[in-house]
Amino acid sequence: MTRRLSRRNFLISGGALVVSFRLPSAFAQGPGFTAPAYDLDSFLAIRPDGSVTLSTSHVDCGTGILTAYRQIAAEELGIPVERFSMVEGDTAATPNHGGTGGSTGVPRGGADIRHAAATARQALLQLAATRLNCDTAELTIDKGEVRPAAGGKGVTVASLIGGRQFNLKVDSKVALKSPSTYTVVGKPILRSDVPAKSTGRHVYVQDHAVPGMLHGRVLRPPTIGAKLLSVDESSIKAIPGVRVVRIESFLGVVAPDEWAAIRAARELKAAWSDAAAAAPFATADLASAMGSAPGTEEQTILDQGDTTAALATASKKVEAAYYWPFQSHASLSPCCAIADVKDSGTTIWSSTQDTYGLRGLVAKQLGTPPAKVRVVYLDGSGSYGSNGAYDAAADAVLLSRAVGKPVRLQWMRHDEHGWDPKGPAQLLQVAGGLDKDGNLIAFESKVTGAPGPAWVETLLGPGSAGVLSDPPRAGGPPTTQNLETPYALPNMRVSSRALAATPIRISNLRAPGKIGNTFASEGLIDELAFAAGMDPVAFRRRGLKDPRALAVIDRAAAMIGWQRRPAHSAQESKEASGALKGQGFAYIRYKQAETYVAMAMNVAVDRATGKIAVRHIACAHDCGLIINPDGLRNQVEGNILQTLSRTLHEEVTFAENRVTSTDWASYPILRFPEAPVVEVALIDHTEVSAWGAGEAASAPVAAALANAVFDATGVRLRTAPFTAARLKAAFA
Amino acid sequence: MPSYELNVNHRAVTVDSWDPDQPLLYVLRNSLSLHGTKFGCGLGQCGACTVLVDGKPTFSCLLPVQRAAGRSITTIEGLGTPDQPTAVQAAFIAEQAAQCGYCTSGMVVRATALLEANPHPTAEQAKEGLAPNLCRCGTHTRIVNAVMRAAASPASKA
Numbered sequence: 001m002t003r004r005l006s007r008r009n010f011l012i013s014g015g016a017l018v019v020s021f022r023l024p025s026a027f028a029q030g031p032g033f034t035a036p037a038y039d040l041d042s043f044l045a046i047r048p049d050g051s052v053t054l055s056t057s058h059v060d061c062g063t064g065i066l067t068a069y070r071q072i073a074a075e076e077l078g079i080p081v082e083r084f085s086m087v088e089g090d091t092a093a094t095p096n097h098g099g100t101g102g103s104t105g106v107p108r109g110g111a112d113i114r115h116a117a118a119t120a121r122q123a124l125l126q127l128a129a130t131r132l133n134c135d136t137a138e139l140t141i142d143k144g145e146v147r148p149a150a151g152g153k154g155v156t157v158a159s160l161i162g163g164r165q166f167n168l169k170v171d172s173k174v175a176l177k178s179p180s181t182y183t184v185v186g187k188p189i190l191r192s193d194v195p196a197k198s199t200g201r202h203v204y205v206q207d208h209a210v211p212g213m214l215h216g217r218v219l220r221p222p223t224i225g226a227k228l229l230s231v232d233e234s235s236i237k238a239i240p241g242v243r244v245v246r247i248e249s250f251l252g253v254v255a256p257d258e259w260a261a262i263r264a265a266r267e268l269k270a271a272w273s274d275a276a277a278a279a280p281f282a283t284a285d286l287a288s289a290m291g292s293a294p295g296t297e298e299q300t301i302l303d304q305g306d307t308t309a310a311l312a313t314a315s316k317k318v319e320a321a322y323y324w325p326f327q328s329h330a331s332l333s334p335c336c337a338i339a340d341v342k343d344s345g346t347t348i349w350s351s352t353q354d355t356y357g358l359r360g361l362v363a364k365q366l367g368t369p370p371a372k373v374r375v376v377y378l379d380g381s382g383s384y385g386s387n388g389a390y391d392a393a394a395d396a397v398l399l400s401r402a403v404g405k406p407v408r409l410q411w412m413r414h415d416e417h418g419w420d421p422k423g424p425a426q427l428l429q430v431a432g433g434l435d436k437d438g439n440l441i442a443f444e445s446k447v448t449g450a451p452g453p454a455w456v457e458t459l460l461g462p463g464s465a466g467v468l469s470d471p472p473r474a475g476g477p478p479t480t481q482n483l484e485t486p487y488a489l490p491n492m493r494v495s496s497r498a499l500a501a502t503p504i505r506i507s508n509l510r511a512p513g514k515i516g517n518t519f520a521s522e523g524l525i526d527e528l529a530f531a532a533g534m535d536p537v538a539f540r541r542r543g544l545k546d547p548r549a550l551a552v553i554d555r556a557a558a559m560i561g562w563q564r565r566p567a568h569s570a571q572e573s574k575e576a577s578g579a580l581k582g583q584g585f586a587y588i589r590y591k592q593a594e595t596y597v598a599m600a601m602n603v604a605v606d607r608a609t610g611k612i613a614v615r616h617i618a619c620a621h622d623c624g625l626i627i628n629p630d631g632l633r634n635q636v637e638g639n640i641l642q643t644l645s646r647t648l649h650e651e652v653t654f655a656e657n658r659v660t661s662t663d664w665a666s667y668p669i670l671r672f673p674e675a676p677v678v679e680v681a682l683i684d685h686t687e688v689s690a691w692g693a694g695e696a697a698s699a700p701v702a703a704a705l706a707n708a709v710f711d712a713t714g715v716r717l718r719t720a721p722f723t724a725a726r727l728k729a730a731f732a
Numbered sequence: 733m734p735s736y737e738l739n740v741n742h743r744a745v746t747v748d749s750w751d752p753d754q755p756l757l758y759v760l761r762n763s764l765s766l767h768g769t770k771f772g773c774g775l776g777q778c779g780a781c782t783v784l785v786d787g788k789p790t791f792s793c794l795l796p797v798q799r800a801a802g803r804s805i806t807t808i809e810g811l812g813t814p815d816q817p818t819a820v821q822a823a824f825i826a827e828q829a830a831q832c833g834y835c836t837s838g839m840v841v842r843a844t845a846l847l848e849a850n851p852h853p854t855a856e857q858a859k860e861g862l863a864p865n866l867c868r869c870g871t872h873t874r875i876v877n878a879v880m881r882a883a884a885s886p887a888s889k890a
Binding site for chain 1: 750755758761762767769770771772775777780807809814817824828831832834835836837840856858862867
């Protein structure tokens with residue numbers, strides 16, 4: 001995900017203890033927080049025909065962000081949104097505005113575009129004032145024409161600047177249009193990519209071809225770290241046109257025919273060493289082993305009051321350990337990249353979320369200046385963070401350089417599931433205390449997990465080929481965002497501990513750390529509400545004053561038809577089938593400082609089979625100003641259903657030094673029959689700037705579901721995923 | 733090199749394949765440049781490669797070209813176009829039933845077959861019918877809504 005100035009890298013950069021848990025206000029405020037000294041012409045070009053091209057290093061990835069950008073620019077400029085087109089993520093054509101990720105597309109990228117468009121608007125007003133011999137204050141821009149607000153003849157923006165450059169810097173203090181006058185922002189403009197996607201015409205990186213291109217596949221070792229000993233090329237002699245590429249322990253094949261490359265990779269016989277020194281590990285050990293595994297000292301991130309004393313003297317104390325597993329990005333397409341390595345320069349087509357970041361990695365891999373590498377973004381299947389796209393690009397570069405031709409490299413399913421860098425496992429140890437009146441007086445939480453992402457130095461192919469020799473950077477401690485409780489209380493301590501090593505490479509996976517953290521923090525709150533004999537929604541409301549927080553909570557509760565009662569009504573309520581009915585709730589403010597989300601769920605649990613049927617999910621969502629309500633709703637729905645999948649089903653499994661969950665059978669995700677009714681209420685606040693929505697609604701899903709299962713059954717789920725086998729064992 | 737006669741999108745074509753077991757998916761994508769059909773797993777687990785073979789939804793990643801010979805194959809390109817979408821495709825567009833869209837071709841093809849067999853499914857029937865196909869972005873609600881919209885449309889014969 002974002003590697004320049006993203007909040008999470010901002011927090012882990014420097015490797016020092018980060019005390020500032022709440023974000024600098026400038027980060028939280030949205031527009032204006034970047035200090036754009038960008039050239040206006042790098043963002044925005046008005047053509048002689050009056051059409052406008054916007055350029056950005058931010059990329060769509062299927063989120064619809066490009067549509068939001070067009071709306072933001074159209075709004076400020078007064079030019080119809082249909083006239084806008086986008087150039088995204090081409091290091092030869094778009095300036096570096098940062099990578100895409102961390103739910104910063106709208107608050108950061110959108111703010112940059114808004115300021116650029118507003119700067120252009122002022123320039124156009126001045127040009128028109130000169131042309132029309134009047135004052136800029138008398139002018140307005142409407143439908144691509146600058147004209148007197150009072151009426152009269154105007155001039156088109158094309159005639160003022162079409163085809164020419166502004167030669168201006170983006171003005172970070174430029175006057176912005178008042179959101180109260182918006183006519184384009186806030187409208188559910190349809191995405192321009194959906195017709196092509198619905199008719200099979202959209203061009204993905206998987207569909208791109210260059211002349212003379214060969215098809216490549218890679219062969220990974222049977223265990224992590226194994227060395228290649230020998231290759232028996234005679235084993236594939238019957239397959240036409242195949243060339244084997246071996247660079248130290250990197251092994252690949254190329255062929256003019258894709259099926260030949262696939263079969264060759266499948267059938268090529270190679271001998272590998274036993275696994276390298278890494279200690280054996282297994283999924284089953286992980287949850288219990290993490291607590292005592294070697295790592296850094298515990299780092300206190302937040303400490304208020306005297307939590308230890310308050311817990312010791314609390315009338316009621318609840319302690320629990322929660323566990324969130326390793327998970328895969330599990331992109332629907334295995335990653336793909338096309339590389340054309342030439343002495344004169346290298347070109348790569350990739351679905352990376354950060355073209356400039358990838359350019360730097362490839363330049364390092366090739367030992368050439370970044371200026372001799374061009375990375376062009378093309379959509380892939382959704383990536384939801386740093387999936388295998390970087391590794392696939394590096395593989396393609398190795399193959400293309402070795403054979404002197406452009407190579408399209410696509411991973412197979414087992415490559416993607418087996419080798420994409422994973423979202424890290426987390427052990428979450430939490431405790432809370434109540435006074436004799438059931439008031440929350442103490443909250444303590446600690447996350448233990450793999451050190452923060454430092455995966456970029458450990459690209460698979462170059463690592464095997466001995467090309468990148470830098471040792472991996474030490475990562476920072478696991479994030480504690482959303483591991484604190486948002487409810488008012490006198491004593492709270494939040495801490496983080498990084499393990500010395502991770503059994504597999506990790507990277508950011510959607511809402512990194514926040515789903516597990518919220519699972520524990522909002523799970524514990526539910527446990528405390530039960531201990532207090534209080535309704536869980538009422539228990540939460542009591543600790544909040546922020547009207548926006550209360551508004552989302554009340555809305556979600558109303559949408560689901562929340563039945564006020566002390567937490568847990570196990571086995572009182574059944575469906576006709578005998579399944580136990582329950583309701584669950586969770587609330588977060590994303591990263592403590594951004595989007596507000598409340599989520600309520602109705603579930604039915606079959607004790608005999610252990611199967612959870614989620615019937616209805618209600619979500620109230622407030623991210624401030626809404627740019628495109630349908631695009632936003634699509635993101636919120638996607639957050640919910642993807643995280644429901646992660647919560648119900650997903651866990652990367654291991655045996656010794658290899659991943660064993662290497663297909664959709666061993667790593668199942670949500671299928672249609674399980675998809676519940678999802679109802680989303682969007683609360684618009686035009687008076688405040690927009691936060692991101694690409695992650696926030698993910699965070700409360702696991703907690704709300706676990707709380708609903710408790711309500712139905714009296715069984716508290718503290719380890720994800722909530723598989724039928726795990727539930728059956730819990731009921732036994 | 734052996735060649736095979738197929739009927740793809742109502743057009744007779746002859747394709748060469750050095751391997752009679754080459755899956756239809758690669759023939760469509762690489763010999764016929766029909767890129768709408770996607771590789772997802774090669775295992776028949778995800779449905780991204782779904783095409784109609786004699787009207788039945790089929791994983792093209794598992795069907796050897798020699799067994800596709802002589803049969804009538806419809807890919808996503810054989811349905812509508814952006815300018816003239818079928819009722820199912822129009823419903824996907826109206827519902828904005830995509831994020832990354834990588835699964836969409838397979839979804840549209842399966843939904844087309846589903847409505848052919850059952851023109852007025854319940855939402856539960858639609859979900860059961862779509863069960864072989866995976867969506868990773870979490871657009872299930874919209875896809876089901878699109879199927880229901882197409883079923884309700886006057887031109888529901890896709």
